[in-house]
Amino acid sequence: MHKGKLTMLGRIMAGLQAVITHDAAGQGLFVAYHPPAQPLSQFIVDSCQQVPLATGASVCVIDRAVNALALARTFDHQGLGLLGMLDDNEPHGLESFAATLEETRKDGTRVYSGPWQIPRADDPRHVVIVEPVEGKTFVSWGTPRGKATVAPTAWPQVDRERRERQENSFKRMMDHGALNTNYGRKKMIGADRQQQRVREQLDQALEAAQKRIAKHGQEVKTPQAKVVESASKGHGKRLEQRQRTLAVLEKAHKDAQHQHGQLAAQVAAVGPPGERADRDFCKQTIMTVRTLLLENALMSFMARLLGFLKTKVSLDCLLQLLFERSGARMETATQVVYWINTAGFSVPYHRRLAEVVGGLCAMDLRDQGKPIHVRLQTMPP
């Protein structure tokens, strides 16, 4: 069954694109949503411009980006720092760069940095190459501000940290933060972006066609005069030569006019500026801010709790061991006691929960001023 064009008014493209920012401690700082039809690099530029304003951070670290050069230029023009990974298709080994050896690490990994071998006009990117003894070469780039803020030898580490922090955070938020849930069905009417793009391309082509017509029109005038001159002077062979030249130029002029006519017809077919519906992201953004606030709170809680534990416990494990368990609560005038039901726990899980409970007791938790005690409910239900 035909369901109409994607850009048809009233039909919205499925999916959402979020740009989420974290700080070095893994705390969510910023979120912005964009329609899925919008090119990723364009809204990364928009979002990254908002991030320094909203958070005060001066350097943004992004993943391997499409249109990295355009991003780097935009950031450089605004005096912002940007670090990212170079597209795998771009580097052709060390010979592409005027790289100098910065350091050789204990494991034999060599770190080079430098600009492009052949200077590229308006390419502000500085490149760092990490060449391990075995395995793939790692190439990352940064704008001058990024280079000034973060030492080039630290770029690979910064990129690894970004991946660890953000990708793990996204996984956690999908698991227990409802990050992948859609909220709100409201639509907002906006300009038909696809039509705008087609119109822009046609307008450019039409303008070029008009220039060609004018150029060919000028070129035809001289041979026409020469043909008239040859005819009046009674030239024989020269007249033929001039008529042939004139015919070629007239054909080119006619072709240009024909092409212009075709383009004008295409512009007319595109019609007046259209509208299309996009999802309204307000509710989605509110709920994602909620998710980020929750994640930040959980991370802080974890950090505090881990300070009292001897063994490492992941947040997922804590959610299963502690958060999702049932139990009982008793409040007296002087204290609050929680019991956690341990029925069905294996001995190692029981031990781990006992350690967590010990940590909770050491955290000096209080409810309305009353100390909170957490106990294991060891009796079978």
Place this chain on the structure above:
Amino acid sequence: MPIPQSNPGDAPGPDWCAGRKVTETHKALLWKLLSDDPTCPSRLHAIAETPEQITVTLRHINRLRKAWGLNRGKGRPHRVDGQKKGEPQGHLVRVTASLSFVGVHVCEAWWQQHGGMSAVMPLLQQAIPTYRAPHPDDDFPLLHHREQTLRRRFQALFFAPLLGIETLTAFDTHAHPLQTLLGRGYHSATLTPCLGPLERIDAAGALLPALVPQQVGHIAYVDGHMIA
């Protein structure tokens, strides 16, 4: 391998499931009394004079004491030198015998202790007059909410994912402990009309500063996430 007995978290909790003869409240009262003084004889007046009269036999009380590990040895009650009576725990205020998501309650207490909604509420409350200024004729309930109402409703949305609630309609279909967590149970019929007005007052933009900590480093990590 036996479970270590010395862990402080292993202090046994009672089995408070209501039985045929003894209700869960009676069990809680009894447990509290015996925890205060594990050597207290079952025949003691204190048990008989509990606020709610326990009308079960001595044998039943003794059976419960044994199950909870709060029974005393045979013979006349006596106190060894240096053995002190347990610290009294005060009057019982409330007992919730069956509580789901215990960890969420504990975490919520920690969260409230460390500011809770203190970063969010001023921003939400500020967004209301900001919206009202250019829209003086608009009138919807959110504009008149008390701070407490707004706080509770946002908290219900905040804790929902930890309680296994992903969509607003799941507030109606999932059993959730919001009543014990926030003191009020919520349904989608309450929270859906809360989210709509939050959208009207542009709560999304207003809440973004709540994410930013007081001290931010000079590096920010940016990544895209696609939601299908």
